[in-house]
Amino acid sequence: xxxxxxxxxxxxxxxxNLRAWAMTEAGEPLAxxxxxxxxxxxxxxxxxxxxxxxxxxxxxxGRMPVLICGMAGARQGWAEAGYAxxxxxxxxxxxxxAPSGPDLDVRxxxxxxxxxxxxVMRGEETQVAGFLALNPGWDGVLCLPGTHSKWVRLSxxxxxxxxxxxxxxxxxxxxxxxVLRHSLAGEGWDEGAFAAALTEGMARxxxxxxxxxxxxxxxxxxxLSPAAARARLSGLLIGAEIQAARGWWLGERxxxxxTGRLAGHYRAALAMQGVDAxxxxxxxxxxxxxxxxxxxxxxxxxx
Amino acid sequence: xxxxxxxxxxxxxxxxNLRAWAMTEAGEPLAxxxxxxxxxxxxxxxxxxxxxxxxxxxxxxGRMPVLICGMAGARQGWAEAGYAxxxxxxxxxxxxxAPSGPDLDVRxxxxxxxxxxxxVMRGEETQVAGFLALNPGWDGVLCLPGTHSKWVRLSxxxxxxxxxxxxxxxxxxxxxxxVLRHSLAGEGWDEGAFAAALTEGMARxxxxxxxxxxxxxxxxxxxLSPAAARARLSGLLIGAEIQAARGWWLGERxxxxxTGRLAGHYRAALAMQGVDAxxxxxxxxxxxxxxxxxxxxxxxxxx
Numbered sequence: 001x002x003x004x005x006x007x008x009x010x011x012x013x014x015x016x017n018l019r020a021w022a023m024t025e026a027g028e029p030l031a032x033x034x035x036x037x038x039x040x041x042x043x044x045x046x047x048x049x050x051x052x053x054x055x056x057x058x059x060x061x062g063r064m065p066v067l068i069c070g071m072a073g074a075r076q077g078w079a080e081a082g083y084a085x086x087x088x089x090x091x092x093x094x095x096x097x098a099p100s101g102p103d104l105d106v107r108x109x110x111x112x113x114x115x116x117x118x119x120v121m122r123g124e125e126t127q128v129a130g131f132l133a134l135n136p137g138w139d140g141v142l143c144l145p146g147t148h149s150k151w152v153r154l155s156x157x158x159x160x161x162x163x164x165x166x167x168x169x170x171x172x173x174x175x176x177x178x179v180l181r182h183s184l185a186g187e188g189w190d191e192g193a194f195a196a197a198l199t200e201g202m203a204r205x206x207x208x209x210x211x212x213x214x215x216x217x218x219x220x221x222x223x224l225s226p227a228a229a230r231a232r233l234s235g236l237l238i239g240a241e242i243q244a245a246r247g248w249w250l251g252e253r254x255x256x257x258x259t260g261r262l263a264g265h266y267r268a269a270l271a272m273q274g275v276d277a278x279x280x281x282x283x284x285x286x287x288x289x290x291x292x293x294x295x296x297x298x299x300x301x302x303x
Numbered sequence: 304x305x306x307x308x309x310x311x312x313x314x315x316x317x318x319x320n321l322r323a324w325a326m327t328e329a330g331e332p333l334a335x336x337x338x339x340x341x342x343x344x345x346x347x348x349x350x351x352x353x354x355x356x357x358x359x360x361x362x363x364x365g366r367m368p369v370l371i372c373g374m375a376g377a378r379q380g381w382a383e384a385g386y387a388x389x390x391x392x393x394x395x396x397x398x399x400x401a402p403s404g405p406d407l408d409v410r411x412x413x414x415x416x417x418x419x420x421x422x423v424m425r426g427e428e429t430q431v432a433g434f435l436a437l438n439p440g441w442d443g444v445l446c447l448p449g450t451h452s453k454w455v456r457l458s459x460x461x462x463x464x465x466x467x468x469x470x471x472x473x474x475x476x477x478x479x480x481x482v483l484r485h486s487l488a489g490e491g492w493d494e495g496a497f498a499a500a501l502t503e504g505m506a507r508x509x510x511x512x513x514x515x516x517x518x519x520x521x522x523x524x525x526x527l528s529p530a531a532a533r534a535r536l537s538g539l540l541i542g543a544e545i546q547a548a549r550g551w552w553l554g555e556r557x558x559x560x561x562t563g564r565l566a567g568h569y570r571a572a573l574a575m576q577g578v579d580a581x582x583x584x585x586x587x588x589x590x591x592x593x594x595x596x597x598x599x600x601x602x603x604x605x606x
Contacts (some may be wrong), residue, residue, distance in 0.1 A: 075523075083524075118521040148482075148516055164520070165512040166481065173480040178472045179451075205509035206546040209468040213451055217467070218421040220378075221386075243509040 004031045004058050008065040010290040011051065013072035014123060015040040015147070018050060022058045027291035031058070039071035047078035048100050059103060066106045067095070067290050067297070070123035073108040083113035083120060086159045090128040091293055109293055112159060119164050124150050127257055130289030131280060132157060140253030143277065145266045147172070149241060151248040163248065165241045168262070171234060180212060180233065183219035188227030189261075197232040198269050201239020211236050234265060242269050249275050258282050307334045307361050311368040313593040314354065316375035317426060318343040318450070321353060325361045330594035334361070342374035342381075350381035351403050362406060369409045370398070370593050370600070373426035376411040386416035386423060389462045393431040394596055412596055415462060422467050427453050430560055433592030434583060435460060443556030446580065448569045450475070452544060454551040466551065468544045471565070474537060483515060483536065486522035491530030492564075500535040501572050504542020514539050537568060545572050552578050561585050 006022035010029070013019075016038040021029040033054035042050060051066070058064070073081030073096060084092030095107035111122035124144050131142060132154065144150040147168040153160040175184050200211060215232055218224040242249075249270060254277040256263055256270075263279055270277045309325035313332070316322075319341040324332040336357035345353060354369070361367070376384030376399060387395030398410035414425035427447050434445060435457065447453040450471040456463040478487050503514065518535055521527040545552075552573060557580040559566055559573075566582055573580045 113520075113524055115524070118517050118524050120520045120523055149512075163513055164516040166483075166516045166519075167512045169481045170477070170512055170515075173476040174473070177476040177480045178469060180469075202509070204547070205511070206505070206543045208508070208511070209452075209470045209473055209540065209544055210466055210547055212473075213467040213469045214421050216469075217416075217423045220423055221416055221418070221421050237512065240509045241512055244507070244513055 005061055006030055006058050006064070008067065008294055009055055009058060010287055010294075011066060011068040011070075011072070012123065012126075012286050012290075013068050013070040013077075014038050015071045018054065020051070020055050021287060022055075023287075023291070023294075027287065027294075029287060039074060039077050044076075044078060047072060047098070048104075048106075051106075063103055063105050065294070065297070066104055067109065067293050068098070068106065069109040069126035069286070069290060069293075072098075073111060074122060077108075078106075079108055081108040081110045081122075083111045083122075084125075086112055086114045086161060088112075088158055090125045090132065090159050091289070091296065093296065095293065095297060107297065109290075112162070114161060117163070119162060121148075121150055121162065121164065124152070125159075126289035126293065127282060127285045128152055128154070128159060128289070129292050130285035130287065131255070131257060133288045133292045134280070134285065135255075138255075140255065141248050142255050142257060143245075143249075143266060143270075144257045144282075145262045146258070149266075151245050153248065163245065165244070167237050167241045171237055174212065174233060175230075178212075179216050180229070183216050183224065183229040184226055184233065186226035188225070188230075190225065190228040190231040193228040194231035194235040194265065194268070195272065197235025198239040198242070198272065199235075201236040202243040203239075205240040205243055208236055208240065238265060238269050242273065249273065249277075255280060257285055308364055309333055309361050309367070311370065311597055312358055312361060313590055313597075314369060314371040314373075314375070315426065315429075315589050315593075316371050316373040316380075317341055318374045321357065323354070323358050324590060325358075326590075326594070326597070330590065330597075332590060342377060342379065347379075347381060350375060350401070351407075351409075354409075366406055366408050368597070368600070369407055370412065370596050371401070371409065372412040372429035372589070372593060372596075375401075376414060376425060380411075381409075382411055384411040384413045384425075386414045386425075387428075389415055389417050389464060391415075391461055393428045393435065393462050394592070394599065396599065398596065398600060410600065412593075415465070417465060420466070422465060424451075424453055424465060424467065427455070428462075429592035429596065430585060430588040431455055431457070431462060431592070432595045433588035433590065434558070434560060436591045436595045437583070437588065438558075441558075443558065444551050445558050445560060446548075446552075446569060446573075447560045447585075448565050449561070452569075454548050456551065466548065468547070470540050470544045474540055477515065477536060478533075481515075482519050483532070486519055486527065486532040487529055487536065489529035491528070491533075493528065493531040493534040496531040497534035497538040497568065497571070498575065500538025501542040501545070501575065502538075504539040505546040506542075508543040508546055511539055511543065541568060541572050545576065552576065552580075558583060560588055 382401040
């Protein structure tokens with residue numbers, strides 16, 4: 001018995017992780033719980049149990065509203081939550097109910113889709129909504145580094161367009177599933193190698209496959225350090241993304257959403273291009289976004 | 304008892320596969336054997352047994368010379384065979400003996416290394432030597448598509464320089480270990496999608512991570528066919544390589560070494576740039592290369 005009695009529960013359910021917060025009506029987190037049971041390792045019928053395993057202590061006081069963003073709303077998720085189209089507000093109306101026991105009222109936030117070029121997001125729309133809730137009237141470009149990095153153009157409270165880059169997933173697949181795995185093992189980070197590779201990745205992105213093999217060759221021939229090898233892989237990939245996203249940051253107001261090392265790398269990469277991107281914590285914007293969805297939900301109910 | 308009594312045995316031992324041929328003194332294959340026990344799945348002490356398992360029928364007539372090219376000579380292989388430096392002939396002298404029972408005389412061909420930019424090959428040097436043996440005096444550029452594609456400049460019987468691209472390994476890692484795996488499953492090939500992606504990969508290689516995610520988005524939004532998705536992934540990656548290798552094929556005499564679909568894709572890609580690259584079978588050049596190494600060995604012995 002923890003004594004935590006939330007007004008509602010906020011949930012961010014990604015491919016790899018599940019996080020839940022016990023929330024007050026005003027949007028303050030009272031407690032947090034998490035597990036590694038991401039969408040990627042669950043069958044549809046396992047979602048409710050996985051959630052109950054971490055929020056069970058907060059239940060018992062009547063039917064509990066639960067708002068979920070992220071991959072739990074994908075086709076392979078708990079309940080498919082569809083996509084709202086851009087241009088439009090980041091949080092479309094129309095939460096999707098997910099089947100559960102009668103003591104839970106589970107709703108999933110829809111993703112966003114763009115027709116041309118084809119693109120989708122699921123989870124980031126809630127972060128964008130949260131960023132706008134924390135920064136009312138903000139116009140400019142948001143960059144959300146991650147497994148599938150997003151660049152999002154905002155104007156007048158709406159998402160005008162966005163672009164996804166598989167940069168983080170490429171890093172992970174190359175590091176774990178190519179011959180480079182022998183060169184990357186260990187710890188550490190070589191800032192100079194990152195900066196040089198970033199410049200190289202921007203200048204000659206077509207040479208990626210060759211520069212990657214050169215990392216392996218150099219570690220065989222001259223014992224290149226794993227710290228330099230890792231920084232070089234990251235710099236080559238992020239450099240190509242920064243180059244491709246040039247139209248998104250050049251002369252624009254840019255804000256970064258993220259935490260930790262990856263967001264720092266993007267910040268450094270943008271700073272090398274003369275862009276001073278403010279960094280906003282991703283958990284803060286996720287909670288603000290789910291709180292905005294909750295306000296819409298209760299507002300709808302009240303009318 | 305097969306009745307096959309070779310003069311010597313030729314072996315191509317890669318990361319994934321092992322192939323052996325019973326050879327006459329003149330370099331004709333009498334029989335072939337193969338297994339899937341590539342270097343990647345063997346401990347050092349397992350190599351001899353893996354080889355005996357497939358060549359056992361050919362032994363019994365005295366001490367048998369065995370010449371091996373490929374990854375069996377890597378640091379994690381049967382015996383590390385070192386690297387000869389370029390510029391220089393593709394087959395350097397100095398075969399590395401591998402420990403074995405007294406009825407075998409096992410020697411491994413060294414790889415080739417380049418200092419600037421750092422690069423290595425192991426196995427392809429034998430194919431290059433074989434190509435030169437079959438085409439004496441040939442000057443130009445060889446392209447060897449594969450897991451780690453190689454572009455090799457030949458002049459006056461020597462390797463002047465070379466460049467490796469991790470293109471094949473990137474394709475495999477992305478197809479198996481990213482979200483694209485959901486979009487690629489199945490059979491078939493879309494030639495038009497390949498050509499379009501090749502052009503796109505050459506023109507905007509920096510957009511790779513974005514174009515990859517668009518494949519996933521398009522299969523979610525418009526049910527893009529797996530045949531088109533696979534062709535697009537291949538075209539984007541090969542397009543970037545062809546663009547980066549521009550200095551290797553533009554205005555040059557180019558020959559391709561390979562068989563099957565992958566070599567066909569490279570041939571089509573080069574043809575789109577106006578380069579008519581002749582295609583030579585990779586097994587033929589491997590055997591010709593090992594025969595050249597065998598001639599050097601017996602020649603050395605004779606002096």
